[in-house]
Amino acid sequence: MSWINRVRNAIPFIAKKETADTLWHKCPGCGQMVFTKEWEENQSVCPKCDHHGRIGPADRFRQIFDEGSFRLLPTPQVREDPLKFRDTKKYADRIKAARAATGDHDALITAFGTLNKVPVVIGVQNFAYMGGSMGVAVGAAFVQGVQEAITHKCPYVIFTAAGGARMQEGILSLMQMPRATVAIRKLHDAGLPYIVVLTDPTTGGVTASYAMLGDVQIAEPNALIGFAGQRVIENTIREKLPEGFQRAEYLLAHGMIDMVVHRRDLRETLGQVIDYLCHKRAA
Structure with missing residues (x-):
């Protein structure tokens, strides 16, 4: 210059x-x-x-909630960097960089508001925050969202986008899988709907836990959804996988999800599903 x-x-x-x-x-x-x-x-x-490009919580909330109706839930306080982990960088420095880049406290942000005037809690994972990885903070935010839904007797909708568990937290990150599963059971015991919207990409431990436990499983078009990567699977089974394997449309054709919905239709579809599930459970 x-x-x-x-x-x-x-x-x-x-x-x-x-x-x-x-x-x-x-x-x-x-x-x-x-x-x-x-x-x-x-x-x-x-x-x-x-x-369908990847979007964060702010855009997602603006697209789904009734205008001006939602409030962010307070950030759960958890112990950061419990293992004092360091690879090429300190984990604490990676957290600071992710927060500075996204403006979010961690990879999962939850909010309470209304959708077509019906109360609902929505959680959104941000892939831009360390690949949307699941750590203790994500687990705490998920449980908080469930508790908020139970308090308000309303559905809980989660938008997943993750590369899996956060390796910098070791076994503590894997513990969030059963933790989230137990929280979902409490939601079901309260008779409340749990709806999952799978966005690109949803993989690893998130897929192995709360991403596949919804009463209704919705996905955005061509979203990558799976546990292990395609190359890992091919090397393991020594077979060439089909075209479009682990994409939303393939999973829909093979019965793993309920519907694939374009983003422009997602708000309307969620409104219809919530209206149906709430009326059915009330009846």
């Missing part, structure tokens, strides 16, 4: 111009360039190939 550009950029009253990086978004699905504004107005779905 020349000294003229450095001086110009340092002057506070000169407005920053939009650049190609801010005007355009490259679709991960088809590789086409899409206007960023068009991408955002289309709920982060490519208008050319229908690829």
